[in-house]
Amino acid sequence: MRHPEELLSAYMDKEVSPQEKSLVESHLKSCSECQRHLKELESLRQALSSLPLKEPSWELRTKVLKEPSPLSILSPWVKGLALAAASVTVVLVAREQFQKIGPAEPVSGLRQEAPIADFASSPPVSKEMPGILLGEHKIADYSGKERRSEVQEARTSMEQLQIAAQGSKMAAGISGREEASETAYDSMQSRPKGEPPRLMGALSAKRPAAMPQVLRPLAQQAIQREILEWKGKTSGMKAEKKEIKNRKELQRLWKALKRKDPLPEIDFPLYKVTAEIKSDSTYLIRAEPRD
Amino acid sequence: MVYNLAYRLCGNPSDAEDIVQDTFVKVFKSLERFRSESDLSTWIYRIAVNTWKNRVRSEKRRGLWKMFSLEGLSQDEEKRAREIPADEPAMGSRLEEQEKEGVLQKALLELDAEERTILVLRDVEEKSYEEIAKALELPLGTVKSKLFRARESLRKKLKPILERGF
Numbered sequence: 001m002r003h004p005e006e007l008l009s010a011y012m013d014k015e016v017s018p019q020e021k022s023l024v025e026s027h028l029k030s031c032s033e034c035q036r037h038l039k040e041l042e043s044l045r046q047a048l049s050s051l052p053l054k055e056p057s058w059e060l061r062t063k064v065l066k067e068p069s070p071l072s073i074l075s076p077w078v079k080g081l082a083l084a085a086a087s088v089t090v091v092l093v094a095r096e097q098f099q100k101i102g103p104a105e106p107v108s109g110l111r112q113e114a115p116i117a118d119f120a121s122s123p124p125v126s127k128e129m130p131g132i133l134l135g136e137h138k139i140a141d142y143s144g145k146e147r148r149s150e151v152q153e154a155r156t157s158m159e160q161l162q163i164a165a166q167g168s169k170m171a172a173g174i175s176g177r178e179e180a181s182e183t184a185y186d187s188m189q190s191r192p193k194g195e196p197p198r199l200m201g202a203l204s205a206k207r208p209a210a211m212p213q214v215l216r217p218l219a220q221q222a223i224q225r226e227i228l229e230w231k232g233k234t235s236g237m238k239a240e241k242k243e244i245k246n247r248k249e250l251q252r253l254w255k256a257l258k259r260k261d262p263l264p265e266i267d268f269p270l271y272k273v274t275a276e277i278k279s280d281s282t283y284l285i286r287a288e289p290r291d
Numbered sequence: 292m293v294y295n296l297a298y299r300l301c302g303n304p305s306d307a308e309d310i311v312q313d314t315f316v317k318v319f320k321s322l323e324r325f326r327s328e329s330d331l332s333t334w335i336y337r338i339a340v341n342t343w344k345n346r347v348r349s350e351k352r353r354g355l356w357k358m359f360s361l362e363g364l365s366q367d368e369e370k371r372a373r374e375i376p377a378d379e380p381a382m383g384s385r386l387e388e389q390e391k392e393g394v395l396q397k398a399l400l401e402l403d404a405e406e407r408t409i410l411v412l413r414d415v416e417e418k419s420y421e422e423i424a425k426a427l428e429l430p431l432g433t434v435k436s437k438l439f440r441a442r443e444s445l446r447k448k449l450k451p452i453l454e455r456g457f
Binding site: 005006010037040044051053054055057063 | 312392414443454
């Protein structure tokens with residue numbers, strides 16, 4: 001009997017044609033040797049996929065993020081945007097100072113004063129967005145009557161964060177763990193349902209793929225205040241509470257809970273993730289910044 | 292992502308850090324050439340793997356590369372790998388996690404560079420055949436056959452352990 005050894009590996013990965021699949025399956029029914037072979041391959045794959053995830057040192061992460069001179073790597077378009085963002089900051093700081101001493105003006109005038117960067121094309125930030133804080137200021141909408149300076153600051157931070165987040169997609173490649181930036185970015189951009197809150201896959205050519213690094217700390221400050229939660233119902237899982245230490249554990253949990261939304265990318269060194277299965281068959285997964 | 296890949300390919304943290312750093316210097320420099328038809332992560336994987344291969348080549352020429360010897364492992368893993376060679380598993384029922392990692396890493400380092408890359412991308416990074424083919428610019432059939440060979444090689448090497456269940 002000829003053993004379809006070469007097909008077993010691809011069969012295990014479900015990467016065979018329907019004909020190959022039926023050939024392997026009919027052979028497996030009568031061949032204990034190939035059954036054992038397949039079992040060993042599965043055991044090997046399991047062992048490899050459960051190897052602990054190696055994390056780069058913080059020194060490396062910092063070093064890599066600092067590697068290029070911010071403006072040297074930017075395309076002219078992004079350079080313009082970065083400078084525009086900086087200009088907006090200057091205008092707003094000046095404006096705030098002016099407001100303290102001068103007559104108040106409608107906030108809507110802001111855009112006319114910062115024509116370089118057309119942030120009007122950015123989607124409006126909704127008050128309904130869940131619990132996102134930038135510094136001490138809750139994100140607010142310009143359409144309201146709020147005229148407090150913190151609204152402007154929040155808006156500026158938001159604009160900076162948007163630019164920074166675009167660049168941080170690139171930086172996230174360092175380990176895939178910088179993707180928490182994207183989570184914050186995406187949630188603020190009203191990411192459509194179903195689109196994964198991850199950094200790498202979401203990149204499109206339309207977005208500038210570079211980042212003025214000077215903006216990054218601001219983005220991080222915002223992100224570090226974010227708490228994410230996922231809730232739902234489950235069945236057949238015993239009540240317990242435990243910490244999820246890495247992406248693989250989270251992936252397993254995601255599967256066990258049969259969650260259909262894409263796996264979020266979480267910066268585990270920065271965030272503590274806990275999963276709680278309650279006695280009433282509900283569960284709560286919570287990611288919060290580590291102290 | 293890139294660090295984990297680099298670590299599994301070269302087997303030690305300091306080389307992995309160098310590879311990641313070199314990779315990102317290249318990524319930053321050639322970002323303008325990135326085209327949206329390939330996924331960014333695939334593109335970065337490709338740069339990382341090529342960076343590693345170039346490094347192996349140039350260090351081999353200079354006689355510095357140690358990837359095929361136990362010296363390529365970090366000290367702890369080297370110690371573990373010596374204590375528990377793949378074909379002589381330790382007494383006792385199951386290997387401890389750290390021992391298991393040492394044994395697997397050692398076995399990975401004994402694979403040919405291309406087979407190792409494909410196996411790591413598939414079973415450690417959990418990439419699809421298509422993604423691997425794109426990242427390494429190889430035909431799908433080649434990915435399939437090299438993956439088969441890599442797994443067979445590891446399976447034979449680790450047979451005593453696999454039979455007991457890892």
